[in-house]
Amino acid sequence: MQSLIDANGLCFSYAKEGANIDILHNLNFSLNQGDFVAIVGHNGSGKSTLAKLLNALFIPTAGTLVVDGVCVQDGQTAFEVRKNIGMVFQNPDNQIVATLVDEDVAFVLENLCVPSEDIAPIIDETLKMVGMYELKKSAVSKLSGGQKQRVAIAGILAMKPKCIIFDESTSMLDPIGRKEVLNIMKKLNCEHKTTVINITHYMEEVVFADRVIVMKDGNILKEDMPRNIFADRELLAKANLSVPQVTEFFNLLCDRCNLDSKTVLDIDECVSALSDLLGG
Amino acid sequence: MPIIELKDVTYVYDGTDNLKSRAIKNVSISVEKGEYIGIIGHTGSGKSTLIQHLNCILKPTYGKVYIDGVDIWEDKKNLAKTRKKVGLVFQYPEYQLFEETVEKDIAFGPKNLGLSTQEIEKRVMKAAQMVEIDQDLLLKSPFEISGGEKRRAAIAGILAMEPEILVLDEPAAGLDPLGKEKILKIIDNFHKYEKRTVIHVTHSMEDIAKYADKILIMNDGEVVSYDSVDNTFKDVDMLQNMGLDIPQITKVLFKLRQKGFNIPSNIYTVEDAVNVVKNILIEKEKR
Known part of the structure; x- marks a missing residue:
C-alpha cells in the first residue's frame, strides 16, 4: 500500500545573516491513511516546522516529502497538498475568520468553489460531527475556548482532508475543552479513518496515539508505541x-x-x- | 489586615448593565500576606477579568478593591503605587518583549520606577538569576532566544520590579514539560524565599494541588468556592460540572476507595500518594 506521507532525508534550513540555520536534519518516516500519531519534543525541537512542511507552508530545503503522491516542492504543488492536509492551530482566534459559526465553515467551502446549493448540507454535516450544530447561528465571540476550537475543526473537516494536524490545539483550553477536542480526534480517526497528527506537550494525550514520534534538536530520536516510549526512561530524560x-x-x-x-x-x-498489589 | 481585599466587586463590560454583560459578579475575597492562591475556572469564567482588577487595569463598576488596606480607586495617586506593589504577568507575556536586548527588557520596569542606575542593574541581575537567565543570554535580542527562555525573560521583567504581590495568568501554558517545571519552580521560590503573595491562574489541577495554599474557583463570573486544597478537591462532581477536573492521582485513589480499599481521600500529589500506598504495603507485609 502506498503511504499517505513519506519523508526521505527531509531537511529544512533558512539563511540568516549569510549563515545557514538548520532546523530539521535528515528526517525519515512514513504515515499511512488512518494512523494516529503524536509528535512530542521540547520547545524549538522542530515539531511545528515539520507540521508546516507537511502543509506546504514551508518547502523542504533538501530531501523529499511526498503527501498522497504529490511532492512538496514549490508553490505549484502547495494547493494540492493543502487539500489533503488540514491544520488546527493553537489559538482558534487566529484561525476563525467569520463572526457566525456557520459562516466560518462556509468560508472554507466558498474558497474551494463548492456550488452554493451543496454548501449548506456540508456545513450541517461537519458541525454535527463536532457537536456544534445547535450553535450554528451563534456569534463566535460568545463561545468558550473549546467550542471555538471545535468550530475551527469543523472548518477543516469541510475540506474533507485525508489528514489533520493538530498543532498544540489543546494548549489554551480548560480540561473539559481539551477532552472535547481529543474526543473529536479519536472519533475522526476511528469512524472516518482520518489520519491524525497530534503535536502536544500533554503526555496524557499522547497515550491515545498508536505511535509517537519523539523529536529533539531537529532530529527524530525515536518512533514507537506510547507504552514503549514511556517505559524508556533514558529516552525521556534525553528528550526532556x-x-x-x-x-x-x-x-x-x-x-x-x-x-x-x-x-x-x-x-x-x-x-x-494497584488493586493487584494491595489486594493480592 | 489582608493584603488584598475585594468587596462586592462587579464588572460590566459593555456599558449596559444587564445580567449577561457582567463579567464578574459580587466578588468578595481577601488574601493574607504571603499566601499562594490558585485560581481555576473554565475559559470565560471571569478569571482574567478578576485579576485585572488587582492592579488597576480594570475599574470595578460596583464595589471596592483594597490593596494593603488602601482603596485603589479612591485617589488617582494610588494608581502608580498599586502597579508597583502588584506585578501582573499576562498570558503569553513573551509577546510583550520589545527591547534590543534581554537585559534592557528586564530593566524596563525598574527604570520606569525611577530607580538609580545602580539599583536597576542590581535588580536586573537578581531577577535574571531567579529565572536562570545566564549572562550571555542577557546581551542577546529577546527574539533570538528559545520559547522557554523568552517566557522566563518576560517574567524576570516583572520580578525586577520586586512586587509585593505577583499575579500570573497561566504562566506555563504552551511550554514543554521541562520549561513548565522551571516556571513553576521560579514562582514557588519567589513565594517561599522572597515571602511574596502569589496569585496563580491555571488550568492544571496537578500544578495547583502541588503549590497553592488555597484555591479560588470561578464559574460564570462568580466565586463558587474559596477554600483549602483539601476541601476544594473533595467535591469531584461539582468540579466536573464546572468544566474542571481533579488530579489524575486523586482519581486513581478515589476509584480504589470505591472498590473497597481503605485509602485516605485527601491525596493530590504524586509524593503523598506514593507514601500512602507504600505504608499500606508495609502494613500488609507485617500481617
Missing part, C-alpha cells in the same frame, strides 16, 4: 519529556518499594495494577 501523572506515580512507587517496574498509561491501568 515527562510522563502522565499516573505513570510517574507508579514508577516512583516501584522504585521506592523495590517492585518490578511496570508502565501504566492511564487511570484504569493504574487502578488495576
Whole structure:
C-alpha cells in the first residue's frame, strides 16, 4: 500500500545573516491513511516546522516529502497538498475568520468553489460531527475556548482532508475543552479513518496515539508505541519529556518499594495494577 | 489586615448593565500576606477579568478593591503605587518583549520606577538569576532566544520590579514539560524565599494541588468556592460540572476507595500518594 506521507532525508534550513540555520536534519518516516500519531519534543525541537512542511507552508530545503503522491516542492504543488492536509492551530482566534459559526465553515467551502446549493448540507454535516450544530447561528465571540476550537475543526473537516494536524490545539483550553477536542480526534480517526497528527506537550494525550514520534534538536530520536516510549526512561530524560501523572506515580512507587517496574498509561491501568498489589 | 481585599466587586463590560454583560459578579475575597492562591475556572469564567482588577487595569463598576488596606480607586495617586506593589504577568507575556536586548527588557520596569542606575542593574541581575537567565543570554535580542527562555525573560521583567504581590495568568501554558517545571519552580521560590503573595491562574489541577495554599474557583463570573486544597478537591462532581477536573492521582485513589480499599481521600500529589500506598504495603507485609 502506498503511504499517505513519506519523508526521505527531509531537511529544512533558512539563511540568516549569510549563515545557514538548520532546523530539521535528515528526517525519515512514513504515515499511512488512518494512523494516529503524536509528535512530542521540547520547545524549538522542530515539531511545528515539520507540521508546516507537511502543509506546504514551508518547502523542504533538501530531501523529499511526498503527501498522497504529490511532492512538496514549490508553490505549484502547495494547493494540492493543502487539500489533503488540514491544520488546527493553537489559538482558534487566529484561525476563525467569520463572526457566525456557520459562516466560518462556509468560508472554507466558498474558497474551494463548492456550488452554493451543496454548501449548506456540508456545513450541517461537519458541525454535527463536532457537536456544534445547535450553535450554528451563534456569534463566535460568545463561545468558550473549546467550542471555538471545535468550530475551527469543523472548518477543516469541510475540506474533507485525508489528514489533520493538530498543532498544540489543546494548549489554551480548560480540561473539559481539551477532552472535547481529543474526543473529536479519536472519533475522526476511528469512524472516518482520518489520519491524525497530534503535536502536544500533554503526555496524557499522547497515550491515545498508536505511535509517537519523539523529536529533539531537529532530529527524530525515536518512533514507537506510547507504552514503549514511556517505559524508556533514558529516552525521556534525553528528550526532556515527562510522563502522565499516573505513570510517574507508579514508577516512583516501584522504585521506592523495590517492585518490578511496570508502565501504566492511564487511570484504569493504574487502578488495576494497584488493586493487584494491595489486594493480592 | 489582608493584603488584598475585594468587596462586592462587579464588572460590566459593555456599558449596559444587564445580567449577561457582567463579567464578574459580587466578588468578595481577601488574601493574607504571603499566601499562594490558585485560581481555576473554565475559559470565560471571569478569571482574567478578576485579576485585572488587582492592579488597576480594570475599574470595578460596583464595589471596592483594597490593596494593603488602601482603596485603589479612591485617589488617582494610588494608581502608580498599586502597579508597583502588584506585578501582573499576562498570558503569553513573551509577546510583550520589545527591547534590543534581554537585559534592557528586564530593566524596563525598574527604570520606569525611577530607580538609580545602580539599583536597576542590581535588580536586573537578581531577577535574571531567579529565572536562570545566564549572562550571555542577557546581551542577546529577546527574539533570538528559545520559547522557554523568552517566557522566563518576560517574567524576570516583572520580578525586577520586586512586587509585593505577583499575579500570573497561566504562566506555563504552551511550554514543554521541562520549561513548565522551571516556571513553576521560579514562582514557588519567589513565594517561599522572597515571602511574596502569589496569585496563580491555571488550568492544571496537578500544578495547583502541588503549590497553592488555597484555591479560588470561578464559574460564570462568580466565586463558587474559596477554600483549602483539601476541601476544594473533595467535591469531584461539582468540579466536573464546572468544566474542571481533579488530579489524575486523586482519581486513581478515589476509584480504589470505591472498590473497597481503605485509602485516605485527601491525596493530590504524586509524593503523598506514593507514601500512602507504600505504608499500606508495609502494613500488609507485617500481617
